[in-house]
Amino acid sequence: MTNVEQLRQWIQESKTAVFFGGAGVSTESGIPDFRSVDGLYSQKFEYPPEQIISHSFYLHKPEYFFRFYREKMLPLGFEPNVTHKVLAQLEKEGHLAAVVTQNIDGLHQKAGSKTVFELHGSVLRNYCVRCHKFYPAEFVRDAKGIPLCDCGGTVKPDVVLYEESLDQDTLAGAVSAIRRADLLIVGGTSLTVYPAAGLLQYYRGNRLVLINRDETPYDDYANLVFHDSLGKIFSQLSD
């Protein structure tokens, strides 16, 4: 049996599978990740990207933060790829219980997934820090300089910056889904951003599958490892 056939069989036998993913899930939709050779962290900026997308930088240099955010982090106008679509289909068929994602692009929901735990929030939600009025992503994209609410407050994207903590309900939901999972498929993540990467420790089964182009620190713990593109593997799962 090939590894893909093995994975296909585990999926068919599963009723509570969880997919845990990162930026690599959306590269085949055209959104660059952070840590691949052509990712954001390989480009040159005035400050390191980790610093720019931190809470203190957002507070102290908001104009620069929003310029960077608009140019490099606001993934609008992209479409779900085969991985997003197959995951939505597996949920519909009753095999997949949840998607846990570090992505902020909303593409899983756009593909039709219903139970999605967005650990790092979503660019599609933006709120005034003063009166909490909601604004769509287009408002932040089209604003000049710092996006401001009618009340004068800053409109802040609902994404988790470095130094900020994760939403507790989202985290609890993700932990609970992973604890109950009979199959955990991890894909498109370098597994280096914590606490997100630490969620793997809650999986109790013996069907841990890793699909990532590059090696990860968890490769040795997995029961099945693919160093391949997600699109290639998932397109073989759909037929």
Ligand code: CNA
């Ligand atoms: P990362 O650290 O950039 O790692 C991505 C991983 O995916 C790398 O190890 C790549 O080898 C792998 N990869 C890239 N493309 C593919 C592919 N097509 N098939 C298989 N593997 C692939 O990204 P993480 O998600 O681990 O890091 C967490 C950060 C990145 C989170 O906070 C995200 O919010 C953030 N991010 C999100 C997006 C998005 O929403 N689309 C884009 C860029 C960064």
